Amino acid sequence: MPTYTAPTKDMQFILHDVLKIADSDVPGYSDLESDFTGAVLEEAGKISSEVLQPLNAIGDTEGCTFENGVVRTPTGFKDAFEQMKAGGWTGLDMPEQYGGQNMPYVLGTAVGEMFSAANQAFVMYQGLTHGAASAILAHGTDEQKDTYLPKMVSCEWTGTMNLTEPHCGTDLGMMRTKAEPQGDGSYKISGQKIFISSGDHDMADNIVHLVLAKITGGPEGIKGVSLFIVPKFHVKEDGSLGARNGVSVGKIEEKMGIHGNSTCVMDYDEATGYLLGDEHKGMRAMFTMMNEARLGVGMQGVSQAEAAYQNAVEYAKDRLQGRDVTGTKNPDGPADPLIVHPDIRRNLMDQKSFTEGARAFLLWGATLIDQAHRSEDKDADGLISLMTPVIKGFLSDEGYDMTVQAQQVYGGHGYIEEWGMSQFTRDARIAMIYEGANGVQALDLVGRKLAQDGGKHVMAFFDLVKTFCKDNAEVDGMAEFVTPLKTASKDLQGASMYFMQNGMTNPNNALAGSYDFMHLFGHVCLGLMWARMAKASLEALANGTSDRAFHETKLTTARFYMARRLPMTATHLARINTGADTIMALDAANF
Template sequence: MAVYKAPIKDIQFVLNEVIDVSKLAKLPGYEDATPDTIHAIVEEAAKLCENVLFPLNRTGDEEGCHYENGVVRTPKGFKEAYKQFAEGGWTGITCDPEYGGQGLPATVGFALQEMFTASNQAFAMYPGLSHGAYEALSRHGSDELKKRYLPKLADGTWSGTMCLTEPHCGTDLGMLRTKAEPQADGSYSLSGTKIFISAGEHDLTENIVHLVLARLPDAPGGTKGISLFIVPKFLPKADGSVGERNGIRCGAIEHKMGIKANATCVMNLDGATGWLVGEANKGMTAMFVMMNAARLGVGMQGLGIAETSYQSAVAYARDRLQGRSLTGPKNAGGPADPIIVHPDVRRMLMIQKSFTEGARALALWVGMLIDEAHSHPDAATREAADDLIQMLTPIIKAYFTDMGSECANLAVQTWGGHGFIRENGVEQFVRDARITQLYEGTNGIQALDLVGRKLPMKGGRAAQRLLGEISGFIAQHKGNEKMKEFVEPLEKAMGRVQDSALFLMQNAMKNPDEAGGAASDLLRLMALTAMAYMWNRIVVASHKGLEAANDNAFYEAKIATARFFMARVLPQTVSLNHQIKAGASTLMALPAEAF
């Protein structure tokens, strides 16, 4: 069967020894976020994930959600698990104490997100979407809306959604048709249909708060004419309790490849009452707060799936006896050796291991950057952190989910035919992982965002900030003999990023297809380079651990895994650089009718 145990030791290693989480307690508002406090929180979350959420993962997939006459019921055990989740304060872990949250740093939230999604992705989406709604409302909502909705979202009594997609418009939101008519009392009447709305209807909370994109009657065309509205399932009473049912209802739920325990809904708005969030015709600005948070959250889903897949593959590889080692029996007293002795099985496990450990470090570093961008007293530090976040968001969303899917497939491959059998649980990871490459903007869209928006952003300042961060590390450690085998491949990979970016600068203005044709390859190239940077930081921390003679096997395993990444994964940057410089001509040469 599939297995999951929260990787507490690895998480603590990154927090304490790679990114130095003790710095968080020096930021205004985070004084209580000491390493000891964070450790205790991670340990408690691990118990919840291992004992409550993970046991529901497969049963929830088997049962799925039930729809009847507009009512959606979640699988058996989900209501009880959600109640325990909310009562434990997990819904408001990073929310503002002013609204009942615990006010902990985003870095902590990232560590918890990994564990929640690793143990039960479909379940974790319910509170995850609520937090995205909380963030958008907290930044753009009026004081009245904040007071009415944020405490309920923070304590988990109410949940939230984001309603963007319509049957005719997904990525191209400029085609959006949902209408919002102003009413005499200052509210709006919304009509239209939204599809693919995760957690749009369910039985976990007493109310659901929908953030809906719609057009005002006099709105300009395209994305410049979109406004954001808050549309609750039940209209709140003055005392904060739920009142009459609003005109937004679930018309159907989708029958999906994966995440079957999360309701993906068609939502029909028929004169639903809503209130404007932020300024009229500025809805995309507000919604991007939620979308950017969601994109990082989806990236964490990719990491979570990869971790559970890896653990399940390792457990099977240690137990499954098949064949003999090429270098002689390793289990002489048994009929065969465990398959973990075979080089090709090791290859599959090492790909997964080198991804999960490097990605965890990259994700938690981004969490730290978010905290700095939000709370650091120095404006220049906040600006630098925000630049790095902007650059790394599409990279984390796309690369982490591509690799989450790959790791899930490698887990099935490790299990062989038994991985293809549903009752063993690993095939679910393949199905669940696939959506992560699609929602919150397909990975191709993330690549176009990176090339079209993030690279030229602020005159290329954000891109230079990331390359400067890596260059500074290289300069600092280049003379260290112990680091040579890691720093040199990193420096060469960064050179390939610069070479590819120069090619685009020279050619994309003349032919925009060059940017489109190179986008996915450049994102992967930059992702691998960012991962190599984090692996270098892991090696630095591991050498310090070895010098302290503390748990040598742990640190030696980190260094060995780093060597694998540098030798067997990072060389992909060579071919990616060649692919980018091959240009778009071979992509676009074939006439459409020839396909």
């Protein structure tokens, strides 16, 4: 069966050698010394490998059950959830005022990757709760915060987000769930929601649903959507739980993966709800949760790729198949290990260069969130807003592809459930769909984010890459990383220029190239991360590091990404430049 070891060493390298977080002036970062983050990451790594990972296959095979109105989680999940709560992991980066530890988001992101790699379905219960709590924190009244946040931060109560309905997913303006105003300021919520992750379970005393609904008599379409807090059990004035609210589970969805998470159909029958934020401004409030969730979904892509890669490497080293064409490497055995073969090496290097580059991209994105929230830095907020669809879409697409490649290393054994590799692929697949399917992420990137604030933020990214290339062009050893990064950045600028010149006259030209643009952008971001990591490793080697092997390996992997992966930007640009004609040429009847 698969195993998992938390990549704490690589995380420490990114946090301290590349991002240099302890030197940052972001409030709270001065506390993030290497010894402190190392201790946190080591402890999280132990929980990941010793508590969560052993339950991953159990969750996959058992799934959740629904009987007599009660949803039960797989064997061992409840005890593990208690350990997570007891260790304070559920509130690591939440405010102390509500029982959290107020750690920066970047540390929570590193810990979250470990937990998700060990058991994605399990960690979704607390992940959805974190998102719901963040929405209440940002948009709730003081009374709502005091009522719900302490219990949600501790995960005594968990949370959900309820958007999708049977007849509408992305087009939320079509929703039918209604909210009838009551004389006491509450609302009666009626309707059905589907695909609700962590919708009901046996691990918390209460579940706080955030539900999108339309107030009777409000505007049509998306402008009439509001967000409501709808608890499973009513909460009394003293904070204790009262009677059951009018919310119930219709069924548990049967899914391709994440079987250990209870994805439910939720029925609301005049359930009592409380407005969160302003009337008819529900999407603004929900996007606080959705944007956080989208970053978390990008992280899921990376985490599943990392877990799958670790197991593929071990298999490639152990499995004997064929002989090295350049000469026998295992003369005492009947064959050489798989890892001697160039195509297996290519496969594994694709995975390794993606996971390490993507991890750096995620953690850099997390520092932008900290800058935006802790330092009220509007430029950082704009930049991470631009990056969010790239993080979600590109990393979940590529992460899924890497789990498939990890399966491929195993050959037929990768397709057999006994070896456990298919779970990584099945679990990773949902990340490309939920929190906005990746095609929608691409449309958001090209249709909204590029032009946001007059294109200020994409220009800031171009300047960031340009400045890095200029500052490091003459640095010893950096030319082989700077030159391909500069070329890739020019491809990204060329694609942006194409949209500016052709998108207004024919919007389909921009939309037809949006998916390629998202991937082009993603490769440039990983190229920037690899160039930054290469610089950090060159400096470490020049300063006489005691761990030469780590940094030499990092440089070798960086060279691979620059030579074999980053040139994909040219392909994406070529596809973008063809416009929409060939895509839109067929009549619908001819498909």
